[in-house]
Amino acid sequence: MKWKAQTTFQIHGLNQEKTLNELAKIVTLEKVCRESKTDTIFECPYLKHKKVEKLLKSKGFQIVSMRHEGILWKLQKIATSYGLVLGVAVFFILQLVASQFVVQYEITGVDKQSQVEITSFVKKNFPNKKSAIDTKQIEISLMENFDSISFASCMIKGQTLLVNIKEKLLPNEIYGQFKPIVARSDAKISQINLVSGTLTVKVGDFVRMGDVLVEPFVVDSSGSIKKVEAKAEIMGEVYNLGESQHFSSRVEVSRTGKTIVQNSVLLFGLEIYTFKEENNFKLFETESEDINLIKNLPLPFKLKKTTFFELQEKTIESNFEDVKDEFIEKARQKALQNVENCDKIIEEFYTLRHQSNATFVDYCIVTKEPIGVFEGV
Amino acid sequence: MFNFLEEIKENLKDSAGLDSFNLINLSGKLLYVEGHLGLVTLSKEIISFKVKKAIVIVEGENLTLAELSNNTIKICGKIKKVEEI
DSSP: SSSOOOEEEEEOOOHHHHHHHHOOOOOOEEEEESSSSEEEEEEEEEHHHHHHHHHHTTOOOOOEEEEEEEEHHHHHHHHHHHHHHHHHHHHHHHHHTTTTBEEEEEEESOOSOOOHHHHHHHHHOOOOOOGGGGGGHHHHHHHEEEEEEEEEEEEEETTTTEEEEEOOOOGGGGOOOOEEEEESSSEEEEEEEEEESEEOOOOOOEEOOOOEEEEEEEEOTSEEEEOOOOOOEEEEEEEEEEEEEESEEEEEEEEEEEEEEEEEEEETEEEEEEEEEEOOOOSSEEEHHHHHHOSSSSSEEEEEEEEEEEEEEEEEEOHHHHHHHHHHHHHHHHHHHOOSOEEEEEEEEEEEEOOOOOEEEEEEEEEEEEEEEEEEO | OOHHHHHHHHHOOOOOOSOEEEEEEETTTTTEEESEEEEEEEEEEEEEEEETTTEEEEEEEEEEEEOOOOSSSEEEEEEEEEEOO
């Protein structure tokens, strides 16, 4: 086989000399042989055969045959014709190489321990080549280096190293937070559902907000104290109070509508000009405002405007019995404001207290709601 | 680079008009041409080509163009006659 890649053309047509001259301008022709008046065979470099072919076609020549030979042509043919096969072969070779290594780590069964921490430990301390990985050694190493791991099992699946971990379960004595359950509000205990801990109250007891309801320990048969998490559901009757006051006579103050205005011009807080009307109101209230006089000057001239409003007093007499229902409703609404998260309202009642000039309405709404609060959560 | 034809031309006292084309006949079997201006006739018996102000006709048997480039020609075969007209 020739080293040099050549293409042999056999062409058919007339006036070939002229076309050969044109071809010779773009490529060197070799072994030009006139077989007959209309047929010629010649060779040209393979890399330029497309140019030659294009020119021949443009001149109307019939290309009887076109044959390629040479190493370069063979290589190109292999690259094009067998490219797919070659690609598949390369893929399988790469796959074969890659399959020798672990590229992914899958950690399961961890709750308290970090997956990232375990993965980085395995990556750091063990090779990723499959044949060099000893899964037993990984299991032992994990259990030795992580206190929270009680059991570990490893296996290689494909290119993934699967690590299944069982974490140690903490005993009840050291589990949870040891805080007592305390009363959330003043109440009467109505129902107790104890899960763990020691009760300090019983049904019917009155407790104040902050009182301990369940202690975070138990006393066993031997008399020793064991810490446990205090868990219980404690319901209580909560007294939600609201109050309103009624006065039989009261003084109401209102503005008469008369006003006096006093103006002052200030600079840096100092009064440099003032205009004041005489204030002859016996009872009054004032309102004042500061206004910037000039916007563009750096000197802060301000106008202080003070308005005096004349007031008058009026004594209003009122009978409680006439407005009794209104004040009871006011007290009820205030009591309802204190009712939060109640399961249900059990009872409502009110009491009246009379003093010299006033009547007090105390309204009470009794609700049933959970009062035990575990502060640790 | 050494060029044999150029050396010969330089040795001549009067080398005017020697720069149009060169023909070298090797043993009557190979004719090398430099400076042709285009092929005129191509057959196994006659190959002719243009040179400056003339046409060169090569006659022989089984003539082929071993090489044809923009300005050179190599003719192979039994070369009987080379004529400039």
